[in-house]
Amino acid sequence: MTALTNNLALPFTGIFISLLVFLVGQWLFKKSNGFFLFQPLFFGMVAGIIILILWGKVQGTSTAYVYRHFYKPGGDIIFWFLNPATIAFAIPLFKRNDVLKKYWLDILISLVLSSVLCLFIILGASKLVGLSHSSAAAMLPQAATTAIAMPVAEAIGGNSAVTAIACIVKAVIIYALADVFIKAFRLQHSQIGLGLGLGTGGTIGSAKALQFGVLEGAMASVCVVISGIVIDLVVIPFARLFM
Amino acid sequence: MTRKDNNHKSAPILVQCAIFAGILWVASILSALCPPSFVVPTPVIGLVLLYLLLTLGVVKLEWVENLGMFLISLIGFLFVPSGIQIANDLGILQREGLQILLVILVATVALLVVTAYVTRLVIAIHKRIMGGQQHDSIN
Numbered sequence: 001m002t003a004l005t006n007n008l009a010l011p012f013t014g015i016f017i018s019l020l021v022f023l024v025g026q027w028l029f030k031k032s033n034g035f036f037l038f039q040p041l042f043f044g045m046v047a048g049i050i051i052l053i054l055w056g057k058v059q060g061t062s063t064a065y066v067y068r069h070f071y072k073p074g075g076d077i078i079f080w081f082l083n084p085a086t087i088a089f090a091i092p093l094f095k096r097n098d099v100l101k102k103y104w105l106d107i108l109i110s111l112v113l114s115s116v117l118c119l120f121i122i123l124g125a126s127k128l129v130g131l132s133h134s135s136a137a138a139m140l141p142q143a144a145t146t147a148i149a150m151p152v153a154e155a156i157g158g159n160s161a162v163t164a165i166a167c168i169v170k171a172v173i174i175y176a177l178a179d180v181f182i183k184a185f186r187l188q189h190s191q192i193g194l195g196l197g198l199g200t201g202g203t204i205g206s207a208k209a210l211q212f213g214v215l216e217g218a219m220a221s222v223c224v225v226i227s228g229i230v231i232d233l234v235v236i237p238f239a240r241l242f243m
Numbered sequence: 244m245t246r247k248d249n250n251h252k253s254a255p256i257l258v259q260c261a262i263f264a265g266i267l268w269v270a271s272i273l274s275a276l277c278p279p280s281f282v283v284p285t286p287v288i289g290l291v292l293l294y295l296l297l298t299l300g301v302v303k304l305e306w307v308e309n310l311g312m313f314l315i316s317l318i319g320f321l322f323v324p325s326g327i328q329i330a331n332d333l334g335i336l337q338r339e340g341l342q343i344l345l346v347i348l349v350a351t352v353a354l355l356v357v358t359a360y361v362t363r364l365v366i367a368i369h370k371r372i373m374g375g376q377q378h379d380s381i382n
Contacts, residue, residue, distance in 0.1 A: 018323045041319045045326030052330045067330040075324030081314065082321050084263045086286035087270075088311035090293035097298065106369055110362040117361065118353045125349040129342040135335065139346050143354050146322055147286045155282035161332065164325035166347050173351045185356045190363040197359035201351070203318055223358075225290065232287050236280075 014074020021047040036176035039204075041168055082147040086228075089145075093225045099218045103192065107222060110196060111230045115143060119238050137239060138162035142170060143200045144231035145224055152232055156239035167202065174201030178208050191215045199223025252305045259310035262302060266292050 025043030032038050049063075052071055056063040093100065100107070119140055126136035137158030141149040146167045153163040178198065181187070187194045191213060198209040199220035206224055210217035254262075270289035277283045296302040314321075329336065336343070 014324070018320070018327070022320045022323050041322050041326065044320075044323045048323065048327040049330045049333075052327070053333075063333055064331050067327070071324075071327060071330070075327060078321055079324040081317070082325075083267055083286050083289070084310075085314040085318050085321055087263065087266060087289040087293050088307075088314045090290050090297060091304070091308060091311040092315070093294055094297040094304070106362070106366050110358065110365045113365065114354075114358040114361040117357050118350065121353040121357070122346065122350045125346045129345050131339060131342050131346060135339055135343055136346075139343075139350060142347070142350055146325055148284055150325065151282065151284035159332075159335065161325075161328040162335065162343060164322070165329055165343070166350070168322065168326050169344065169347050170351045170354075173348060174355070178355070181352060181355055185359070187356065187359045190359065190366070192366060193359035193362035196362050197355040200354035200358055225294075229287055229291065232283060236282060 009069050009073060011074035011077050014071045014076075015078060016074070017048055017051060017071060018044070018075060018078055021045075021051070036172060039172055039175060042172045045165075045168055086145060086147040089221075089225045092221050096218045096222055099215070100222060103219075106192070107196065107219075107226060108230075110193075111223065111227050112234065114196075115227065115230050115234045116238065118143065119235065120242075123242060133157065133243070134159045135162050137243060139166060140239060141231050141235045142166040144228040145202055148228040148232055152235055155236060156243070170200075171202050171204040174198070174205045174208065178205070188212065192219050195219025196223040200227060252303075253309050254303075254306040256310060259307055262307055263310060266296075 021044040022040050024047065025038060025040035028038040028043060029035070029040055037043070048071070052066045053063045055070070056066045059066065122139050122142075123136065126139050131139070134157060137156045138153045138160065139162075140156065140158065141152040142163060143149075144152065146164055149163050149167055150160040153160045178201070182194065187197060192215065194212060195209050195216035196219050198205040198216070200223065201208065202224060206217065206220040209220035266289050267285065270292055271285045273288050274283055274285040293302070293307070297304065297307075
């Protein structure tokens with residue numbers, strides 16, 4: 001029995017669970033013609049958590065124990081690959097150097113200004129609903145891509161697990177409701193503005209932006225990268241000043 | 244790996260891995276040198292480094308492209324463990340899950356709308372300063 005438990009604590013368990021839930025999500029997403037709650041990442045997250053809860057029930061231990069002892073060793077290995085994957089975003093950025101060279105000043109000023117404005121809005125909303133300090137701090141860097149947002153959240157005393165959830169749920173909302181927001185706020189008038197705005201929704205937002213046009217798509221993928229850097233530079237001083 | 248493909252000059256996959264590993268290694272050292280009051284995560288530095296190396300022509304696109312695009316195609320899957328991480332503390336979702344969801348909703352709309360409007364404004368101002376002599380395709 002202990003041999004079994006020991007072996008289950010090897011990384012294979014977490015890697016297999018992660019692949020399984022993600023692939024099931026991909027399959028369901030395709031079968032349901034893109035139902036928004038079946039986005040592979042979101043479905044994988046929910047299904048993975050349910051598996052760990054059930055496992056804990058069967059074994060008579062807490063979910064947190066199952067997570068730490070059986071899921072995390074494998075999960076950490078997959079998670080590590082976010083490091084090279086995030087760096088890889090330099091490649092599409094480099095390929096869009098034409099757009100970047102033309103608009104870099106507009107992009108940079110726009111993203112810095114809108115980041116600061118949004119940080120006030122997010123902090124205000126967090127205060128309004130009475131979030132704890134660690135959750136409120138976790139909300140601030142969510143405009144950045146997850147691999148950047150999580151360490152930034154930790155640096156300002158936030159719960160990085162909550163930040164990860166925020167990044168994932170944000171993508172779900174963008175995917176499901178982007179068209180509604182774009183119509184309601186008449187965002188389609190500025191190609192660059194729409195592109196950058198959708199880029200705050202990460203890779204899913206970028207995919208959406210491509211549906212509107214090449215310039216929008218390019219702007220969104222540029223925004224994913226640049227806003228990651230901007231968020232890192234802006235959020236930490238912001239948190240020190242206002243939290 | 245697939246050497247017969249049209250990108251005939253692409254570097255062997257291990258060489259591409261080595262370039263990524265080298266950049267990450269340097270980035271992690273630089274990240275550690277940043278003062279604790281000003282955290283710059285390793286991936287941020289690595290991203291900037293790789294971009295600069297590509298733009299300056301030190302690293303050729305063919306040396307990193309296959310591995311990089313492969314990693315990017317996996318990005319959704321790579322996020323799965325970060326989502327499941329909350330299983331370590333499900334209590335937080337019971338305590339303030341609804342509030343968190345509300346703030347995420349507000350943040351999503353704010354980021355989309357504010358970014359789009361601010362950009363429009365900045366471009367309009369920039370255009371006026373430049374006297375409309377360039378930046379033709381901006382609306």
